[in-house]
Amino acid sequence: MPYIPNTDNDRKAMLETLGLDCVADLFRIIPESFRPKSFEIPPGKSEFEVSQWLRHLAGKNATDLVCFLGGGYYDHFIPAAVDAVLRRGEFYTAYTPYQPEVSQGTLQVAYEYQTSLCRLLEMEVANASMYDGGTALYEAALMALRVTGRNKILVDGGVSPIYRKILYCYTKNLSIEFHEITPVHGQSDREEIAKYLDDRTAAIILQNPNFFGAIDDFTDIVNRAHTVGALAVLSVYPISLGLLKTPGEMNVDIATGEGQSLGLPLSFGGPYLGFMTTRMEYVRKMPGRIVGETVDREGKRGFVLTLQAREQHIRREKATSNICTNHALCALAAQTYMTLLGKQGLVQVARVCADRAEYARERLGAIPGVEVKCSAPTFNEFTIELPRDAAEVVNQMIERGFAAGFPLGRYYEGMEKYLLVAVTEKRTKEEIGQFAEALEAVVCH
């Protein structure tokens, strides 16, 4: 057994030390009637065999489609240096830095990650990571209830339907009053929001760009929320912040999002990275690990887990959240990615995404029968209306080698002809041209 070093002789010597005859003696406390009714697991295999089997399974997945599929999860380029850092056993085989003197690597990375994220979002404080964008948004909603002591939440219908499903799932057993505000022409309905915002409202939850791809400046809604004492919660797409107005500039109270685009592979849905930021005045109501700077006995700078009185291992049922293990290694990936791209690279990647998406939007909009639906500006994703069922068109596009986008009918009734198309910096002009030609051939058939 390569992963179990003790030989039979070792075991014998150890059992002798314990004064036992056999290993079974160690399990005498387990009543005989508890013995497994069945334990039908296949026999073990060699590393070579397992590796071959998984190569075989990997080969059954199509990763050669040209990807225009987004929906909050994007096919961005990841520099090789990100994985080189992730492969350091010193990082990935360590655990939560309970002993700070031997965990300064993990702790400093988390501190740097918090800093990068705060600078990217222009927010005051970030935690060290959450699971994903959806659960981060749910945690933000609960945090808003704690901060305001209220129990009504408005949710913009432009927030990812996946996130909204997560939000409602977790809160089913709690008495929270939700109101969803249906967007008009793919944009937030400001009149309706104003109507429902009142002094019982804990928060309004928004997303930028929204699920349809529209970008917005929510400053007016945020201000309106503040006048009734409600918080503004905004979910953002971090790559877009290379260009777009930040949550800080919009005076948002809690900003969250999905960090997958910051150097994490799509990996069939995870592990991803949830992030959460807020104002310093709310930091003690924030969930999750937070790393802070301090000094050692000699006055040397060092880092520790801090403000732990919020957390489950101290407060138990009174904690701000039940989160313990988070997604630290994913935060390391994001911090490495943000470091490699740096101040200029992040602007560049956002610019290339926006330009190529704009080009794609024009090309696709020129196809007879295809209409670009959103009149608002978009970043790297946009909605088009097809002359027929989008799910069917997507199915036919697969045969032509394209993951053409996400059919909105899956989550929005009456939008069966709508297709959400994403363009990243990996999609060349040539691929966009081929995509437009293929789509034209399919829809005009």
Add this chain to the structure above:
Amino acid sequence: MSLIFEKSTSGRRGARLPESDVPATAHLPEQYLRAQPAELPEVSEAEAIRHFTNLSHRNFAVDRNFYPLGSCTMKYNPKVCEEVVRLEGFSALHPLLPQLRGGGLLTQGALQVVYETERLLSEITGMAEFTMQPMAGAHGELTGVMLIAAYHRKRGNRKTKVIIPDSAHGTNPASAAIAGYGVVSVPTDSNGVMDMKEFERVLDSEVAAVMLTCPNTLGLFNPNLRTMAERVHNVDGLMYCDGANLNAILGQCRPGDIGFNVVHVNLHKTFATPHGGGGPGAGPVGVSEQLRDLLPTSLVVKRSDGTFALEYGRSGSIGYVAPFYGNFGIILRAYAYILLLGKEGLIRVSENAVLNANYIMHRLKDYYDLPYNRSCMHECVFSASRQMKNGVHAMDIAKALIDEGFHPPTVYFPLIVKEALMIEPTETESKETLDAFCDAMIRIAERAEQDPADFAARPRSTPVSRLDEVAAARKAKVRA
């Protein structure tokens, strides 16, 4: 060590990105744009790599030496598992692909991984079915309690509270509370398991569930579990098993056979996926037959033609606890691990984990107080109360161990043991390593007698000495 921001030089780049080959047509109105670019570092690739490599040197890790952090199961993580997740057929796969019409056929390999891991976990734990979605142990707990709440809602039961032992992880009461339940804490008896008298006193018709870790956080097995399950089921309550310590009982007994209705499993503990410096892990949740309909959306099923598909819309599903199918990269590592070990390997895991823990307990029990002096499972919990008489606390012993080259055990947990030292060796350590660790612990115990003043300045071998945590919390400097 300097922060990466302190190494920044204006104009440096660490990655060359594709240039745009289309006209720069995206002229977004100024109102939607940020005023200033984010002040991210500006360094070359080599500077970035050196920075993070040097930071990695400031970490203790399983790949460096023995890491007996009790309750966390810091076992060795096989390298082939790291290799397979990087196969492009898995890593580049978009999670929405199987939700497109015809997309399921393009993701058969990935769906098969999720399905087969689910089947293996069901067999290992004796449960009817698992959701693979929860992304951490605590996330699994929350999902489990939500399933319990949905069960009671469906039955029209009025349930208000969850019974949890005082030895439990903090996540247990936190998860129960966040799902909307009150928490009733039950003390531990002199044998180190839940006090039966007190349990029976607090058990009433409003109890939604009893959450127990098996074996418990003292590393002890509770032989009363089946009796407890019967009592709980009599009031239509459910039995929740925190499977954080499943590594101790692999192939020895199964939560489902004992009477548990819900169990979560930490893939990053029992099934050797790396801990990542604090995640990502995975906490799949298994349920007994009567809760299957409630499982989160979606599930992977095998169709009669042998293909795999996503199943949506089970009648009572609690909904979405994760955006997709769980932490797929972690599930894949665990799948590879189970295939590598197989039946006999998994049984050998529990045997050696328990043997190693008992060996350490035996070697150290003359030197440290053992509050529950009975055969343990995969971990043993000592108390430093004897050393404390000389002013040497559990934390001092932890810091002294660092200078001996070992990661310290978990200290001050479980909360019910004064000055707790919780040692979990795992099965991936050799007798020589255990002996070297025990020798170090014995030297430390002797030093606590002879030279207690020595401890205050430890650790000495680390890049920083003891850090001022009080000052950190007071000034809360949490970003540069």
